[in-house]
Amino acid sequence: MAPAKVVIVGAGFAGIGCARELAKHPHHAEVTLVDAHDYHQFLPLLYQVATFQLAGTDVSMDLDELFRRHDNVTFRLATATSVDPTTKTVTLDDGTTLEADHLVLAAGSQANFFGTPGAEHTFPLYSLDDARRLRTRVIEAFEEGERDPSAIETGGLTFVVVGAGATGTEIAGALADLIRDVMPSRFHDEQLARARVVIVDAGTAVLGPFSPKAHEYASKVLTERGVEIKLGTKVSDITADRVVLSDGDTIDTRCVIWGGGLEAAPLAAASGLTQGRGGRIDVGTDLTVNGFPGVFVIGDLANIPADDGRPFPQLGSVALQAGQWTAKNIVADVDGKEMEPFAYHDKGIMAMIGHNAAIAEMGEHRHELHGAVGYAAWLGVHAYLMSGVHQRTDAFVDWAWDEFNKRRVLDTTDEARLHWEGDDDA
Ligand SMILES: Cc1cc2nc3c(=O)[nH]c(=O)nc-3n(C[C@H](O)[C@H](O)[C@H](O)COP(=O)(O)OP(=O)(O)OC[C@H]3O[C@@H](n4cnc5c(N)ncnc54)[C@H](O)[C@@H]3O)c2cc1C
Numbered sequence: 001m002a003p004a005k006v007v008i009v010g011a012g013f014a015g016i017g018c019a020r021e022l023a024k025h026p027h028h029a030e031v032t033l034v035d036a037h038d039y040h041q042f043l044p045l046l047y048q049v050a051t052f053q054l055a056g057t058d059v060s061m062d063l064d065e066l067f068r069r070h071d072n073v074t075f076r077l078a079t080a081t082s083v084d085p086t087t088k089t090v091t092l093d094d095g096t097t098l099e100a101d102h103l104v105l106a107a108g109s110q111a112n113f114f115g116t117p118g119a120e121h122t123f124p125l126y127s128l129d130d131a132r133r134l135r136t137r138v139i140e141a142f143e144e145g146e147r148d149p150s151a152i153e154t155g156g157l158t159f160v161v162v163g164a165g166a167t168g169t170e171i172a173g174a175l176a177d178l179i180r181d182v183m184p185s186r187f188h189d190e191q192l193a194r195a196r197v198v199i200v201d202a203g204t205a206v207l208g209p210f211s212p213k214a215h216e217y218a219s220k221v222l223t224e225r226g227v228e229i230k231l232g233t234k235v236s237d238i239t240a241d242r243v244v245l246s247d248g249d250t251i252d253t254r255c256v257i258w259g260g261g262l263e264a265a266p267l268a269a270a271s272g273l274t275q276g277r278g279g280r281i282d283v284g285t286d287l288t289v290n291g292f293p294g295v296f297v298i299g300d301l302a303n304i305p306a307d308d309g310r311p312f313p314q315l316g317s318v319a320l321q322a323g324q325w326t327a328k329n330i331v332a333d334v335d336g337k338e339m340e341p342f343a344y345h346d347k348g349i350m351a352m353i354g355h356n357a358a359i360a361e362m363g364e365h366r367h368e369l370h371g372a373v374g375y376a377a378w379l380g381v382h383a384y385l386m387s388g389v390h391q392r393t394d395a396f397v398d399w400a401w402d403e404f405n406k407r408r409v410l411d412t413t414d415e416a417r418l419h420w421e422g423d424d425d426a
Pocket of ligand 1: 078
């Protein structure tokens with residue numbers, strides 16, 4: 001039996017989860033993994049890159065290197081421009097067409113600006129490039145404020161975060177910690193005292209998908225750390241130097257961070273498949289598209305039905321497990337066996353609010369942990385996620401240990417990890 005040709009588009013949690021599992025089955029699958037980048041990016045830690053806690057290299061992994069020892073997986077650096085689900089073919093930006101027996105679409109998400117005017121002035125946080133761009137803007141803002149303190153009056157050190165979900169909360173908390181704990185090693189107190197972090201959200205709670213107790217805890221921690229929270233308010237317009245809010249208020253700022261929502265990556269539309277909620281493609285419980293046997297859509301690109309019929313949330317753990325499950329279904333299909341419905345092992349939801357303050361709602365029953373215990377749970381789940389896509393988790397574990405134990409010192413070189421007081425090389 002010749003191995004089946006499998007093409008996977010996207011090397012995020014879902015695509016890597018699938019490719020790593022199929023790498024164990026060289027007699028069943030010959031895999032081509034396509035991604036627009038030559039590295040996997042670990043999105044949950046982007047805010048640490050943006051706030052000088054981790055280097056970009058700590059949260060990315062070279063894809064050639066990852067599959068070097070697996071002869072049945074070939075990595076191809078290219079952007080998929082269109083997909084024909086009927087013939088199971090993918091066209092790449094270099095004009096080549098790849099044919100597959102099993103096609104796996106795992107191209108993830110992009111920021112959804114919901115038509116807000118001025119989106120081009122924002123700093124989204126959905127890729128490593130985004131995180132580096134934001135990091136540059138943050139340090140520039142402080143340097144400008146030092147050169148010309150009058151710039152602070154016109155919002156030079158005001159950071160507006162749109163969205164009080166996990167992304168918005170994590171970046172707002174990390175910025176507040178940066179201003180409070182790290183920047184004093186380099187900038188004057190009078191300047192830092194005038195820096196502002198403001199979260200704006202149309203909803204009624206910080207960390208909406210969490211429990212009411214978690215909303216309260218997150219709001220309390222952020223407020224204590226100086227973050228201003230404006231709920232029930234939309235950002236209705238963004239310019240280069242201010243945001244206009246739905247209540248008519250304006251905030252002068254030159255740094256608007258967008259954590260306001262997600263939609264499917266453009267490949268969903270380019271596949272011609274019917275798009276559902278969030279522009280994502282609806283799939284069946286076996287993760288294939290109804291009417292297109294052998295076409296799997298997984299991770300953030302898909303609406304994957306849970307037992308209650310509602311789609312699973314866009315989470316790394318859902319994407320990783322769906323990728324691994326898809327690989328098992330492909331192997332079963334090649335063996336002429338029935339494919340199994342996706343069974344998700346729910347590890348819970350969690351968010352880091354700042355130094356030593358995290359919330360974890362563990363498992364299906366959402367057992368709630370706050371503070372240092374929440375932090376330990378957050379660490380465990382992120383180490384699990386990272387080991388699913390990377391081979392090395394040491395930089396992350398070192399970071400987490402230091403985060404808990406030491407005081408940070410600012411290091412703004414691009415690739416150097418944050419230094420910690422007490423490190424030999426700090
Ligand atoms: C800032 C942030 C923080 C997060 N924090 C957490 C968290 O703490 N815990 C958690 O569980 N989840 C978290 N998530 C969600 C989680 O990261 C996503 O659910 C997960 O990354 C989805 O995996 P995926 O494989 O579907 O897509 P992605 O990880 O987005 O990967 C998609 C891949 O497809 C590639 N691609 C896209 N289009 C094309 C194309 N046309 N051709 C070729 N390649 C293409 C991209 O380059 C990318 O490598 C976070 C997300 C963000 C943005």
